[in-house]
Amino acid sequence: MIETTPPPLQGPTSKEKKYDRQLRLWAASGQAALEDAHILLVNSGSGVLGVETLKNLVLPGIGNFTILDSSVVSEADLGINFFLEEDSLGGFRAEHTCKLLKELNPDVQGHFIAEPIESFITKEKPLDPYTLILVAAPIDPEILTKITLHAQATQKPVFYFHNVGFYSHFSIYLSHVFPIVDTHPDSATTSDLRLLKPWPGLLEFMTKKTTDLEQMSDHDHGHIPYVLLILYYLEKWKGDHDGKVPRNYKEKIAFRDQVRQGARTHTAEGGEENYDEAIAAVLKSLNPPSASSAVKEVFKSEECKLLAKDSPSFWVVANAISQFYEERGELPLPGSVPDMKAQSADYIQLQNVYKSKAREDFTDVVSRVRRLEDKLGRTVPVADKEIEAFCKNADHIKLICGRPFHIARAGEKVRWNERAKVAASMLENRESLIHLYIAFLAYDIFTNSHDADALGGAPLAPGEQDLQLDGEKMAGIAYKIVDDLLTEANKFLEGEEYDTVKSRTKQFVEEIVRAGGAELHNIATLSGGLIAQEVIKAVTKQYVPVDNTCMFDGVVSKMEVLRL
Amino acid sequence: MAEVLQKNGVSAPRARWKHLDKILTRPGPFTDEDWVPGEDVIEGLSRTKILVIGAGGLGCEILKSLALSGFKDIHVIDMDTIDVSNLNRQFLFRHSDVGQPKATIAAKFVERRVPGVKITPFVGKIQDKDEDYYRQFTMVVCGLDSIEARRWINSTLVDMVDEDDPDSLKPLIDGGTEGFKGQARVILPTMTSCIECQLDMHAPRAAVPLCTLATIPRQPQHCIEWAHIIKWEEERKDVTLDTDDPEHITWLYQKALSRAKEFNIEGVTYSMTQGVVKNIIPAIASTNAIVAASCCNEAFKIATNTNPPLGLPGGNNYMMYSGDDSIYTYTFEHLKKDDCPVCGNVAKKLEVNGDMTLESFLESMAEKPEAQLKKPSIRSEEKTLYYQSPPSLEEQTRPNLKKELSELLENGEEVVVTDPAFQISFKFKLLFK
Ligand SMILES: [Zn+2]
Numbered sequence: 001m002i003e004t005t006p007p008p009l010q011g012p013t014s015k016e017k018k019y020d021r022q023l024r025l026w027a028a029s030g031q032a033a034l035e036d037a038h039i040l041l042v043n044s045g046s047g048v049l050g051v052e053t054l055k056n057l058v059l060p061g062i063g064n065f066t067i068l069d070s071s072v073v074s075e076a077d078l079g080i081n082f083f084l085e086e087d088s089l090g091g092f093r094a095e096h097t098c099k100l101l102k103e104l105n106p107d108v109q110g111h112f113i114a115e116p117i118e119s120f121i122t123k124e125k126p127l128d129p130y131t132l133i134l135v136a137a138p139i140d141p142e143i144l145t146k147i148t149l150h151a152q153a154t155q156k157p158v159f160y161f162h163n164v165g166f167y168s169h170f171s172i173y174l175s176h177v178f179p180i181v182d183t184h185p186d187s188a189t190t191s192d193l194r195l196l197k198p199w200p201g202l203l204e205f206m207t208k209k210t211t212d213l214e215q216m217s218d219h220d221h222g223h224i225p226y227v228l229l230i231l232y233y234l235e236k237w238k239g240d241h242d243g244k245v246p247r248n249y250k251e252k253i254a255f256r257d258q259v260r261q262g263a264r265t266h267t268a269e270g271g272e273e274n275y276d277e278a279i280a281a282v283l284k285s286l287n288p289p290s291a292s293s294a295v296k297e298v299f300k301s302e303e304c305k306l307l308a309k310d311s312p313s314f315w316v317v318a319n320a321i322s323q324f325y326e327e328r329g330e331l332p333l334p335g336s337v338p339d340m341k342a343q344s345a346d347y348i349q350l351q352n353v354y355k356s357k358a359r360e361d362f363t364d365v366v367s368r369v370r371r372l373e374d375k376l377g378r379t380v381p382v383a384d385k386e387i388e389a390f391c392k393n394a395d396h397i398k399l400i401c402g403r404p405f406h407i408a409r410a411g412e413k414v415r416w417n418e419r420a421k422v423a424a425s426m427l428e429n430r431e432s433l434i435h436l437y438i439a440f441l442a443y444d445i446f447t448n449s450h451d452a453d454a455l456g457g458a459p460l461a462p463g464e465q466d467l468q469l470d471g472e473k474m475a476g477i478a479y480k481i482v483d484d485l486l487t488e489a490n491k492f493l494e495g496e497e498y499d500t501v502k503s504r505t506k507q508f509v510e511e512i513v514r515a516g517g518a519e520l521h522n523i524a525t526l527s528g529g530l531i532a533q534e535v536i537k538a539v540t541k542q543y544v545p546v547d548n549t550c551m552f553d554g555v556v557s558k559m560e561v562l563r564l
Numbered sequence: 565m566a567e568v569l570q571k572n573g574v575s576a577p578r579a580r581w582k583h584l585d586k587i588l589t590r591p592g593p594f595t596d597e598d599w600v601p602g603e604d605v606i607e608g609l610s611r612t613k614i615l616v617i618g619a620g621g622l623g624c625e626i627l628k629s630l631a632l633s634g635f636k637d638i639h640v641i642d643m644d645t646i647d648v649s650n651l652n653r654q655f656l657f658r659h660s661d662v663g664q665p666k667a668t669i670a671a672k673f674v675e676r677r678v679p680g681v682k683i684t685p686f687v688g689k690i691q692d693k694d695e696d697y698y699r700q701f702t703m704v705v706c707g708l709d710s711i712e713a714r715r716w717i718n719s720t721l722v723d724m725v726d727e728d729d730p731d732s733l734k735p736l737i738d739g740g741t742e743g744f745k746g747q748a749r750v751i752l753p754t755m756t757s758c759i760e761c762q763l764d765m766h767a768p769r770a771a772v773p774l775c776t777l778a779t780i781p782r783q784p785q786h787c788i789e790w791a792h793i794i795k796w797e798e799e800r801k802d803v804t805l806d807t808d809d810p811e812h813i814t815w816l817y818q819k820a821l822s823r824a825k826e827f828n829i830e831g832v833t834y835s836m837t838q839g840v841v842k843n844i845i846p847a848i849a850s851t852n853a854i855v856a857a858s859c860c861n862e863a864f865k866i867a868t869n870t871n872p873p874l875g876l877p878g879g880n881n882y883m884m885y886s887g888d889d890s891i892y893t894y895t896f897e898h899l900k901k902d903d904c905p906v907c908g909n910v911a912k913k914l915e916v917n918g919d920m921t922l923e924s925f926l927e928s929m930a931e932k933p934e935a936q937l938k939k940p941s942i943r944s945e946e947k948t949l950y951y952q953s954p955p956s957l958e959e960q961t962r963p964n965l966k967k968e969l970s971e972l973l974e975n976g977e978e979v980v981v982t983d984p985a986f987q988i989s990f991k992f993k994l995l996f997k
Binding site: 294339342525550558 | 629848
């Protein structure tokens with residue numbers, strides 16, 4: 001049916017215009033999530049990285065941010081912090097950075113608290129208003145512990161980061177379980193066409209469209225969608241092979257040759273594009289529709305199996321889909337069809353065949369969800385839209401199990417627990433940045449046990465005053481962390497292997513001490529980009545966030561994600 | 565305090581640069597043994613004259629980072645004016661700046677925020693400037709979204725190298741982003757792999773065949789391209805399409821929509837129309853910050869030797885960044901190509917069908933990832949085969965277009981392909997299959 005009235009024109013709103021380039025990445029739903037967020041930055045030290053991170057969140061329109069920082073703006077701040085100016089000298093850094101950040105986007109609310117964290121944290125529920133917390137090193141480990149305990153209890157993401165000289169680090173604790181439905185997988189890897197397990201409706205459509213294939217005109221023959229061609233030749237193959245589909249590489253190659261032989265070569269173009277597409281698709285699309293290991297992991301998790309009345313809706317849907325999977329041996333059909341050579345009408349019909357099957361599967365899952373809701377006595381039903389999104393991306397959902405990050409204290413061993421073996425084996429990798437991570441742990445222990453005026457005031461960074469002495473102390477601390485890790489992992493390294501681990505660790509330590517606590521603006525900007533990007537993922541629940549630690553080495557220009 | 569502010573010279577107290585000076589005055593475990601930190605390094609940095617190409621998403625970040633890394637003499641070129649859709653990432657611009665030239669506004673803002681830095685803007689095209697202009701800089705940092713402009717500056721800098729004059733070698737540091745992905749690379753013209761050597765890393769997207777648009781559309785994008793390429797020519801031939809004019813986009817949108825209705829295709833929206841017609845690439849502040857800062861980090865290391873930079877011969881010169889699925893970088897050495905049309909000296913071997921017409925051969929030049937030429941002209945050592953201009957020569961050589969390659973050339977003969985957009989001569993040795 002063609003409508004006769006012209007559609008109303010819906011030009012973009014002024015907000016859509018301003019945010020056009022990012023809405024193409026996270027859509028209106030992601031933008032709404034950003035606008036609902038309130039980020040707290042607990043700033044300290046030279047404090048550039050946190051402010052650079054906020055810059056990249058204010059620009060895309062985060063709802064609210066608050067800077068907690070009791071420092072007073074010094075001359076040295078003006079040499080590294082772009083969000084301070086001459087007039088800021090002597091004022092509170094929280095106030096002035098907040099003011100200049102707010103200028104970037106009038107739609108964002110900025111707040112500041114110029115109170116020391118030590119007293120702020122003792123107030124009545126001081127962290128409650130915030131949805132995500134950013135913590136800059138150095139910080140008193142007791143306070144960092146309080147913040148992470150709050151985050152664990154309230155399932156709030158918390159980030160902890162360092163920026164010293166050419167290096168940076170950040171760790172994320174995303175909450176105990178952090179599921180993501182909208183992972184935005186690469187479109188090349190997502191088409192799920194069910195060629196090995198076609199449903200009757202699809203086979204029927206194939207039969208209808210391939211009747212008298214050999215007698216068709218060149219034009220018609222050259223426009224059969226490749227999906228139907230593969231199905232057609234599969235049926236033929238099955239007839240010759242006891243009803244079995246090609247199972248291994250060799251059989252798939254033989255099958256591909258059979259498809260190739262069906263192509264007409266006498267045509268004007270010397271071949272047929274649809275056959276070329278079919279031939280190219282054979283190896284990658286002849287796979288049984290089994291769920292990925294990541295999805296099976298979700299189905300196996302306790303949260304999925306043991307639903308409660310107040311379980312997050314994600315788990316209710318996950319449970320319903322796991323039932324579906326158990327019964328049918330396949331996930332709900334996503335329903336999208338890649339573009340392919342075809343007549344317009346045939347392609348649209350093919351799309352509809354997939355869409356209606358996807359709709360059927362979705363309806364089945366919805367009724368399962370509703371039954372679960374009844375059984376659990378849940379009062380607010382999960383939105384259809386949420387169930388639909390889950391069905392469409394079922395094979396690409398991701399579950400991140402958050403792990404609290406290390407809080408290193410002077411006089412205490414760093415504990416690696418169940419990650420000890422993995423971390424210890426990373427030590428032997430000469431390219432790994434685990435050695436840099438250890439150098440930052442040593443940095444925390446050093447600052448925790450040294451203060452600038454020896455009166456319990458601001459922490460002293462290694463190398464700020466005595467390069468030589470601090471270098472030796474830092475190396476000593478770092479070596480001890482290495483040794484403790486090896487002991488905890490029950491791993492023995494000796495001779496050259498052990499020396500290599502130590503010398504690599506020492507180089508990172510020396511480069512850190514060289515900086516004497518100084519931040520380089522470039523490294524702060526770069527790392528502020530990384531952290532803001534991860535905040536956006538955590539807030540929008542789109543794309544896949546870092547799990548759980550990211551290192552940047554600006555000497556060699558490399559990053560590495562470590563799961564610690 | 566005022567005293568400190570007035571004197572930015574090396575001898576004045578540098579309380580402001582306390583952080584930077586730690587790195588500039590101390591050796592590290594990776595610095596060269598012969599490197600002498602201190603005053604000379606500080607002075608060398610403040611004397612470095614650096615050119616920034618582009619004052620957009622990357623450019624804003626680059627200007628800010630260079631100014632806060634101790635560079636004092638910065639120049640910036642950009643021909644664009646500020647659009648409202650820039651404001652979600654180009655943080656040196658405010659709503660009241662919309663319509664103003666980017667280079668001027670960006671330069672003024674950073675100069676005001678970071679006293680002591682001089683930023684000289686030029687509003688115009690890089691092609692407006694000649695070698696004399698580019699010769700004054702120590703290095704060039706590029707934050708562009710156009711491949712054409714990158715290729716132009718790359719070949720200009722390669723051509724400028726005089727082996728007897730080390731000052732003629734200008735390191736080129738280039739950044740690029742697309743959504744959550746990007747790259748930063750360092751090029752030492754003639755010494756290491758250049759932008760042209762790396763061109764196949766940025767292959768153009770395959771175009772939808774015209775017959776699909778004209779007869780068998782299947783996707784909403786096909787309907788939009790049909791309105792854009794076919795319908796506009798048919799109905800509004802005398803009007804130059806301006807993709808920034810809302811009336812034009814609306815017209816295309818409505819044409820695309822009605823065509824989609826006719827074929828039962830869903831999904832045409834205004835935003836998609838704009839995206840397809842303007843070839844919009846998603847862009848966010850965070851990726852720009854990452855890539856721009858990586859470029860500036862390399863520029864800083866090159867200017868100060870405070871640590872080894874990317875791009876040294878035999879070392880890594882390319883950092884690929886991807887941030888949509890966790891975070892991933894791949895830092896590697898892209899090798900220089902002997903048959904690079906810009907920095908190599910050997911003709912590239914190309915297998916072709918001898919019965920291909922010259923016209924289809926030239927059309928294939930547009931899609932070849934290593935060439936991407938839209939208006940190619942071609943000559944052999946013996947004769948001119950086809951020239952796009954001047955018109956008289958075009959007319960004279962046009963009949964050759966219909967001839968087969970084997971009629972025009974010997975097997976194994978070398979041809980030179982050029983394009984007015986670049987000063988590059990592509991040398992191919994054509995081998996008939
Ligand atoms: Zn080259």
